[in-house]
Amino acid sequence: MLSTASCVEKLMLQGCNFQSFTHTDELAYSLEGNNIHYGAAQNPKLAGHACGGSSMGSAAAVAKDLADIGLGTDTGGSIRIPASYCGLFGIRPSHDVIAKDGLIPLAAPFDTIGWFTSSAELLKEVGDVLLPKQPINPVNTLVIADELLELVDPSLEATLLNSLALTKKQFSKHKRFSVPSKQIFTELSDAFRVLQGRSIAHTYRDWLEQPKRLSHFAPAIQARFTMALSLTEQEEREAKKVQQHWQALVANNLDSKSCLFLPTTPTTAPLLGADTNALRMQIITLSAIAGLSRSAQVHIPMPCLANGAPYGFSLMMSHGNDKSLLACIQLIHTQLK
Structure with a gap:
């Protein structure tokens, strides 16, 4: 029997109209925003550049004003990266707080259903529909990890520091994210790669090992499988x-009234067709921060750079504080522009 995914049905019951299905990268196993069978999604906000993936079609639709809400999935960054590249708000919710019925899995321990919007208000309204009941706490503490600011392209450091200075003004308390060594940040991408890969192999090994199966995928995705x-x-x-x-470090540094400031992506959107293999692991170093800790993360767009490229930053809260995070962002965003 055919049925509608509960996340879609809940939105439709609140008055949303279903517009269309959109394309993703192959099996959502990419952050590029390209599919050799259907083509790449061009960034509506920056011509000639990529949308990012894997939720490329949903991001492109919202960025082009073809839809108000774009649903997508985020396993390793597939909402957050397109949100950064396309100048959108985008949320990766806490893991397992939104039912995943109807979702074709990639790596179940990390798969989440998220969404894009062009405004903080609508981002929160969607959360009011899709997220379970959670206490909404006033978020008064901004947590800062200087080591993370070093992971962006040098050309973006000043922009990011300016965003941090503006954001700090919105919080009454600031504290440093305490880590024994910044080596932990360099270990995150590989740990995520392994755990995601093992989950994919557990789910799809028999299917992937069928003769000539891998030959149907793009070379980079073949290599990942x-x-x-x-x-x-x-x-x-x-x-x-x-x-x-x-996870222990996140628990020690974040509580229900604090959020972490972090870059969403190390660069702005790359050119369409650019080799992004090296960039992929740089991105995952940042995106694995929420994925490995099962946390909620929201990308917040800022005014475009002088060259027209969208960019921004993220705020992250520990698992189960999604509504507090959305309420906080709605409250402070107007002061950040």
Whole structure:
């Protein structure tokens, strides 16, 4: 029996009209915004540049004003990266707070359903419909990790620091994110790569190992699937240690009234067709911060740069504080412009 995914049905019951399905990267296993079978999505806000992926079609539709709300998935950054590249608000909710019925999984321990909007108000309104009941706490503390600010392209450092200075004014308290060593940040991308890959292999191994199956995918995605199938239990155990360490650090640094300031992406949107293999792991170093800790993260767009490129930053709160985060962003956003 056919049925409508509950996240779509809830929005329609509140008066939303379903407009269309949109394309993603192949099996959502990319952050590029390209699909060799259907083509790349061009960035409506920056001609000749990528939307980012994997939720490229939803981001392009909202950025082009073809839709008010774009639903998508975020496993390793697939809402947050297109939001950054296209100048949109985009949320990766806390893991497992929104039902995933109707979702084709990529890596279940990290898969989430998120959404894009052009305004903080609508972003929160969608959350009021899709998110479960949660206490809404006043968020008064901004947590800052200087090590994360070093992960962006040098050309964006001044822009990011300006965003941080504006954001700090909206919080009565500031504190440093305390880590024993900044090495933990360099370990996150590999830990995420391994844990995501092991989950993909567990779900899709029999299907992927059928003759000539991998030949249907783009070369970069073929390589990721091959890597996933080759990962070992020992690699998974070591990656879980990194994840557990990171989760403990997040628990020690964030509470229900504090949020972390962090870059969403290390660069603005790359050119269409550019080689993004090296950029992918730089992105995952940032996007794994929320993924490995099961946290809620929202990208907040800022005024475009002098060259017209969209950019912004993120705020992140620990698991289960999604509504507090959305309320906080709606409250402060008008003061950030």
